[in-house]
Amino acid sequence: xxxxxxxxxAATTIMxxxxxxVYEETAKTYIGNPSSLHTAGIEAKALLDQSRSQMxxxxxxxxxTLTFTSGATEANAIVCxxxxxxxxxxxxxxxxxxxxxxxxxxxxMKHLGWKIxxxxxxxxxxxxxxxxxxxxxxxxxxSLMLVNNVVGTIQDxxxxxxxxxxxxxxxxxxxxxxxxxxxxxxGKIPFSLEDLGVDSAAFSAHKFHGPKGVGVLYNTDPSxxxxxxxxxxxIGMRAGTENLAGIASMAxxxxxxxxxxxxxxxxxxxxxxxxxxxLSFIHIISPDHDCSPYILNVATRILPSEVFTRMLYDRxxxxxxxxxxxxxxxQKGEGVLEAMQxxxxxxxxxxxxxxxxxxxKEDALxxxxxxxxxxxxxx
Amino acid sequence: xxxxxxxxxAATTIMxxxxxxVYEETAKTYIGNPSSLHTAGIEAKALLDQSRSQMxxxxxxxxxTLTFTSGATEANAIVCxxxxxxxxxxxxxxxxxxxxxxxxxxxxMKHLGWKIxxxxxxxxxxxxxxxxxxxxxxxxxxSLMLVNNVVGTIQDxxxxxxxxxxxxxxxxxxxxxxxxxxxxxxGKIPFSLEDLGVDSAAFSAHKFHGPKGVGVLYNTDPSxxxxxxxxxxxIGMRAGTENLAGIASMAxxxxxxxxxxxxxxxxxxxxxxxxxxxLSFIHIISPDHDCSPYILNVATRILPSEVFTRMLYDRxxxxxxxxxxxxxxxQKGEGVLEAMQxxxxxxxxxxxxxxxxxxxKEDALxxxxxxxxxxxxxx
Numbered sequence: 001x002x003x004x005x006x007x008x009x010a011a012t013t014i015m016x017x018x019x020x021x022v023y024e025e026t027a028k029t030y031i032g033n034p035s036s037l038h039t040a041g042i043e044a045k046a047l048l049d050q051s052r053s054q055m056x057x058x059x060x061x062x063x064x065t066l067t068f069t070s071g072a073t074e075a076n077a078i079v080c081x082x083x084x085x086x087x088x089x090x091x092x093x094x095x096x097x098x099x100x101x102x103x104x105x106x107x108x109m110k111h112l113g114w115k116i117x118x119x120x121x122x123x124x125x126x127x128x129x130x131x132x133x134x135x136x137x138x139x140x141x142x143s144l145m146l147v148n149n150v151v152g153t154i155q156d157x158x159x160x161x162x163x164x165x166x167x168x169x170x171x172x173x174x175x176x177x178x179x180x181x182x183x184x185x186x187g188k189i190p191f192s193l194e195d196l197g198v199d200s201a202a203f204s205a206h207k208f209h210g211p212k213g214v215g216v217l218y219n220t221d222p223s224x225x226x227x228x229x230x231x232x233x234x235i236g237m238r239a240g241t242e243n244l245a246g247i248a249s250m251a252x253x254x255x256x257x258x259x260x261x262x263x264x265x266x267x268x269x270x271x272x273x274x275x276x277x278x279l280s281f282i283h284i285i286s287p288d289h290d291c292s293p294y295i296l297n298v299a300t301r302i303l304p305s306e307v308f309t310r311m312l313y314d315r316x317x318x319x320x321x322x323x324x325x326x327x328x329x330x331q332k333g334e335g336v337l338e339a340m341q342x343x344x345x346x347x348x349x350x351x352x353x354x355x356x357x358x359x360x361k362e363d364a365l366x367x368x369x370x371x372x373x374x375x376x377x378x379x
Numbered sequence: 380x381x382x383x384x385x386x387x388x389a390a391t392t393i394m395x396x397x398x399x400x401v402y403e404e405t406a407k408t409y410i411g412n413p414s415s416l417h418t419a420g421i422e423a424k425a426l427l428d429q430s431r432s433q434m435x436x437x438x439x440x441x442x443x444t445l446t447f448t449s450g451a452t453e454a455n456a457i458v459c460x461x462x463x464x465x466x467x468x469x470x471x472x473x474x475x476x477x478x479x480x481x482x483x484x485x486x487x488m489k490h491l492g493w494k495i496x497x498x499x500x501x502x503x504x505x506x507x508x509x510x511x512x513x514x515x516x517x518x519x520x521x522s523l524m525l526v527n528n529v530v531g532t533i534q535d536x537x538x539x540x541x542x543x544x545x546x547x548x549x550x551x552x553x554x555x556x557x558x559x560x561x562x563x564x565x566g567k568i569p570f571s572l573e574d575l576g577v578d579s580a581a582f583s584a585h586k587f588h589g590p591k592g593v594g595v596l597y598n599t600d601p602s603x604x605x606x607x608x609x610x611x612x613x614i615g616m617r618a619g620t621e622n623l624a625g626i627a628s629m630a631x632x633x634x635x636x637x638x639x640x641x642x643x644x645x646x647x648x649x650x651x652x653x654x655x656x657x658l659s660f661i662h663i664i665s666p667d668h669d670c671s672p673y674i675l676n677v678a679t680r681i682l683p684s685e686v687f688t689r690m691l692y693d694r695x696x697x698x699x700x701x702x703x704x705x706x707x708x709x710q711k712g713e714g715v716l717e718a719m720q721x722x723x724x725x726x727x728x729x730x731x732x733x734x735x736x737x738x739x740k741e742d743a744l745x746x747x748x749x750x751x752x753x754x755x756x757x758x
Contacts, residue, residue, distance in 0.1 A: 004410070004419055011420075012412040012620055020406055027399055027590065031383070033391040037688070038697035040383055041390075070449035070592060073609045073619035081606060084463065085490065101609040101618055108606055111464065206620060211406070213449060213592050213622025227460060227487055230452045230480040239480055240452035241391055241585055243592025246625075309416070318417035 002316040005363040009207075010149050010184060010295050010354035011320060015249070016209040018256050023211060023249035034242050035233060044244055051244075051251040055216055058251075058258045059186075061193055067217040067237040068247050072183040073101040075202035075217035076143075078237065079179045080105045082224045083114075083141060090140035091115040095126050096339030097148050099181055119144075124153035124287055124340045128163045135167045141177045146191065146201070147184035150322065150336040150352060151286045152295030154189060155180075161197040177221050183207055187257025188265070188294050193218055200224065205246070209356070210253030214246035257357075264357040269293040271355055271364045278368040282375065283346055285337070296353045297337075299346035300371075302378050309351055315370050320352040381695040384742040388586075389528050389563060389674050389733035390699060394628070395588040397635050402590060402628040413621050414612060423623055430623075433630040434595055437637045438565075440572055446596040446616040447626050451562040452480040454581030454596035455522075457616065458558045459484045461603045462493075462520060469519035470494040474505050475718030476527050478560055498523075499718045503532030503666055507542050514546045520556045525570065525580070526563035529701065529715040529731060530665045531674030533568060534559075540576040556600050562586055566636025567644070567673050572597055579603065584625070588735070589632030593625035636736075643736040648672040650734055650743045657747040661754065662725055664716070675732045676716075678725035679750075681757050688730055694749050699731040 015023070026047065032040025034048045049063070056063035069075045080102070083090050092109055094102060096118045109116050117134040119126050126144055135142075142164055147154050161178050168176055182201045185191055187208035193201055200219040206212040217237070230239020257264070272293040276284055285297040300308050305321035312319050322336075337347035353367070394402070405426065411419025413427045428442070435442035448454045459481070462469050471488055473481060475497045488495050496513040498505050505523055514521075521543055526533050540557050547555055561580045564570055566587035572580055579598040585591040596616070609618020636643070651672040655663055664676040679687050684700035691698050701715075716726035732746070 002418075006410055006419060008412070008415055008417065008419070011415050012410075014410045015406045015624075020403060023406075024399060024403060027394045027402075031385055031391075031393045032697065033387070036387055036390050036697065036699060038387065038692040038699075039381075039695065040385060040387070040697045070453070070622070071619045073607075074449070077607055077609075077618075081460075085487075100611070101607065104608045104611075104618070105606075107608070108464075204620070211622070211624065212620055213625050227484075228452075228456055228480065229483045229486070230456075232479070232483075239456075239483070240450045241583070241591055243449070243590070245394075245590065246592050246622075313417040316418065318411065318415065318419045320415065320417075 004316055004318060005366055006318045007353045007355065007359070007367060008318045008320050009356035009359070010352065012206050012212065013209045013356050014358070015211055016253055016256055019210050019249045019253040022252040023245045026245040026248045030244055034244060035231060047248055048242055048244060051247045054251040055254055058254045059193055059218060061218060065218050065220050067219065067234045068242060069215045069217050069238050070213050070243070071206070071215035072181060072202040072204035075215050076101045076179070076181055078217055078226055079141070079143070079177070079200050079219070079224060081227045084227060085225050086140060089114050091117070091136050091138035093117045093119065093131065093134050093139060093142045095119040095121055095144050097121045097124070097150070097336045098143065098145055099149055099183065102143050102145070102181055120339045120341065121153070122341045124148060124151050125290070126155055126160065128159050131160055131163050132167070135164065135176070137171055137174070139176050141179065143179040143181070146180045146182040147189065147292045148336070149184050149295070151297040151340065152292040153287060154290045154292060156290070157196045157198060165197070175221070175223070177224065184292060184295070187254060187261060189292055190261065205250035205253055208253055208257040210250040211246045214243055214250045216250070260357065265293060267357065268355045268359065271359055271361055272296055274361070274364055275353060275368065279371060282371070285342060285346060285350055294355050297350055298353065299350045300375060301345060301349050302375065304348055305350050308349065308374065311374050312370060317367055317370060320354065321350070322352065383695055383697060384745055385697045386732045386734065386738070386746060387697045387699050388735035388738070389731065391585050391591065392588045392735050393737070394590055395632055395635055398589050398628045398632040401631040402624045405624040405627045409623055413623060414610060426627055427621055427623060430626045430630040434633055437633045438572055438597060440597060444597050444599050446598065446613045447621060448594045448596050448617050449592050449622070450585070450594035451560060451581040451583035454594050455480045455558070455560055457596055457605055458520070458522070458556070458579050458598070458603060460606045463606060464604050465519060468493050470496070470515050470517040472496045472498065472510065472513050472518060472521045474498040474500055474523050476500045476503070476529070476715045477522065477524055478528055478562065481522050481524070481560055499720065500532070501720045503527060503530050503719045504669070505534055505539065507538050510539055510542050511546070514543065514555070516550055516553070518555050520558065522558040522560070525559045525561040526568065526671045527715070528563050528674070530676040530719065531671040532666060533669045533671060535669070536575045536577060544576070554600070554602070556603065563671060563674070566633060566640060568671055569640065584629035584632055587632055587636040589629040590625045593622055593629045595629070639736065644672060646736065647734045647738065650738055650740055651675055653740070653743055654732060654747065658750060661750070664721060664725060664729055673734050676729055677732065678729045679754060680724060680728050681754065683727055684729055687728065687753065690753050691749060696746055696749060699733065700729070701731065
C-alpha cells in the first residue's frame with residue numbers, strides 16, 4: 001500500500017493518543033448522565049465541570065463563558081440562530097472569506113428579509129475602513145473569522161472589534177455582537193479572547209488532535225439565546241446529553257496543544273519556510289506576514305487545482321483544492337480567493353497545503369519533490 | 380467505595396465494549412475528513428457510507444433517509460427548525476408528554492406567533508380523537524413520541540399517523556409532517572418506521588450503549604430543510620465535520636442491540652415483572668400494556684420523589700425522579716404525569732426505574748429490598 005503523506009490538517013487532524021486514552025477511560029468509567037442527580041450523575045457532572053475549567057484555563061476565560069457543542073459549526077450556528085429571537089429584522093455584517101458554516105447563513109438571513117453586508121478581504125485581510133463603512137444603527141451581528149481556513153491569514157480582530165465599539169459609543173451605546181470563528185487558531189497561534197474583545201468565538205476539537213463531533217462556544221453576551229433550551233444542559237445554551245468522553249478528550253487535546261504551542265509552532269514554521277523557499281518557483285498565495293504557519297496556499301498557474309491535486313493524491317499526498325467543507329457545497333476555495341482579489345489565474349490553480357504538529361520534514365521534502373516533478377512534466 | 384447499582388438507563392447507558400473498540404479503531408485508522416477528496420478522505424467517506432448502510436439495515440429504511448447528528452435533541456431540532464423557512468405562520472401539534480427537546484420549542488414557536496396545540500395523554504396515551512380534533516388546515520407539523528421517557532408508554536403512532544393522512548386526503552392533500560421522537564425505542568422494542576408511516580424520527584446512540592454525542596435523523600420529507608447547510612455535509616441536512624468514530628461506533632452498538640433485541644427484551648421483561656410484583660405494595664404508574672419493559676414508573680405515595688430518590692442514592696442506587704433532561708429545566712417528570720392525568724399525590728412521589736440489557740436480577744432484588752426497607756421506615 002502506498003504511504004499516505006497528510007497535508008490536510010486544516011480539514012481535520014487525527015486524535016492524539018492522549019486524547020484517545022482520555023476518551024476511552026471516560027467512556028468506561030463514567031456511567032451517569034451529567035444531568036442526573038444520583039452518584040453516577042454527580043461524578044459525571046464533576047468531570048464535565050473539570051473539563052470546562054481546563055478549557056477555560058487554556059483560553060484564559062471564565063468557565064461560565066464556555067458552552068460545549070458538537071463542533072465549531074454548531075457554535076457558529078448558536079450565535080447566528082440567536083438572531084431569530086429578535087423581533088426586528090437585523091442587519092448583519094459577515095466577510096466573504098468566512099467558513100461555509102457562517103456564510104451559508106446568508107441564504108436563511110436573506111429568506112427572512114434581513115439585511116446583510118459581505119465584506120471583501122483584499123490580499124486576505126478585512127479592512128477596518130470597510131467595516132466602519134458597513135456599520136448601521138440596525139447592525140446586530142458582526143462575524144469575522146480569526147484565522148482564514150483557505151489561506152491562513154490572521155485578521156486583526158482587536159482593531160475590527162474597536163471599530164464596532166467606537167460605532168456603538170457614537171450611536172447611543174446599543175450593543176452589536178461581535179463573533180469570531182477561531183477554529184483554525186486554537187492550539188496553533190497565540191491569542192487572547194479578552195484582549196481581542198470579541199463577544200463570542202467558536203472552536204472545534206478535531207482541528208487540534210481532539211475528537212470529531214466536539215467543540216466549544218465562548219460567549220459573554222447574555223442576549224445570545226439558544227433556539228431551543230431542550231433539556232436545559234449547558235445553562236440552556238445547548239441542549240442534549242453532554243458528550244462527556246468527547247468533552248474530556250477535547251480538554252486533554254487542548255491542553256496538549258497549548259503546552260506545546262510554541263514548540264509546535266517553531267517546528268511547523270520551519271517546515272512552512274522550507275515549503276515557501278522550495279516552492280518559490282510557483283506562486284505563494286498565503287502572505288508572509290500575519291499568516292498562520294499551519295496553512296500555506298500556493299498556485300501552480302499551469303493546471304487547475306482539481307487536476308494538480310488529483311495527481312498529488314495519486315502519489316499518496318493529501319492536500320486540498322479548497323476547504324474540505326467546500327467540496328460538498330460545490331463552491332471551492334476560489335470564492336474565498338476571489339474575495340481576496342487574487343487573480344482568477346492563481347485562484348483556479350491554487351492548492352492548500354496544511355500542516356500539523358505531526359507533519360514531518362521528510363514528508364514536506366517529498367511533497368516539494370512531487371510538486372517540482374509534476375510541474376516540470378506539465379509546464 | 381459503595382457499589383453503584385444503576386437504574387437510570389433511560390437517561391444514559393454506558394458504551395458497550397464493542398462500541399468502544401470500534402470508536403478507538405476508527406479514530407486511530409481513519410485520518411481524513413470524509414469531505415476531503417484525497418485517499419484519506421475517500422476512505423473516511425467509505426466508512427461513513429458503510430455506517431449509514433448499517434444503520435439503514437437495522438431500521439429497514441433507505442440509507443438516503445438517514446442523517447447523522449449529535450443526538451436526538453439535534454435530530455428533533457432539525458425538524459422543528461425547518462419550519463422557520465415557512466413564510467406563513469404554521470400550526471403545530473405536540474403532546475404534553477414530549478421530551479423537553481421537543482417541548483421547549485413551544486417557547487420559540489409562541490414567540491414567533493405560531494399556533495400550538497398541546498395534546499394530553501390520559502393514562503399515558505395520546506388519543507386519536509384528540510389528534511383528529513386538533514388538526515387544522517394550517518397544521519404543518521405533528522410531533523408525537525414513540526416511547527415515553529418518563530413512564531414508558533408506547534404510543535400507537537401508526538393509528539395517529541393515519542388520522543393525519545385521512546385529514547390530508549379530506550382537505551386537498553396538503554402535506555402535514557409527522558415526526559416521532561423514537562429515542563427510547565431503538566434497540567429496545569421492535570418497530571418499523573415504514574409501517575408506522577412517519578415522515579421523520581429521531582434517535583440517540585447513548586440510549587443503546589453507543590457513544591454520547593451521536594444520533595441519527597430519519598427523514599423522507601424533501602421539504603424538511605436545515606437552517607444552515609454549512610459545509611454541505613449529510614446532503615445539506617446537517618453541517619459540520621462528521622464524527623466518524625462516533626458514527627461507526629453507534630452503528631456497531633445499534634447492530635449489537637438489534638441482534639440481541641429479543642433476548643435482551645426477555646431478560647429485561649423478567650426483571651420488570653419481578654419489580655412490578657415485588658413493588659405492588661406501592662403504586663405502579665407505568666401501565667401493564669403497551670409499555671416498554673425498559674421503563675417502570677412507580678409512586679411510593681409517602682415521600683416526595685426528591686426525598687425518596689435521595690435516600691436511594693445514599694444507598695448506591697441510581698434511579699430518577701423524572702427524566703435527566705428535566706433536572707436542569709426545573710420542570711420535573713410531574714409535568715408529564717399531569718398530562719397523563721395521574722393524581723398529584725402519585726405524581727409528587729413517583730420514581731423512574733429504568734433498565735438496560737446490563738441490569739442484573741441481583742441489583743433488582745437489592746433495589747426491591749431497599750425500597751421495602753425505606754418504605755417501612757417512613758410509612
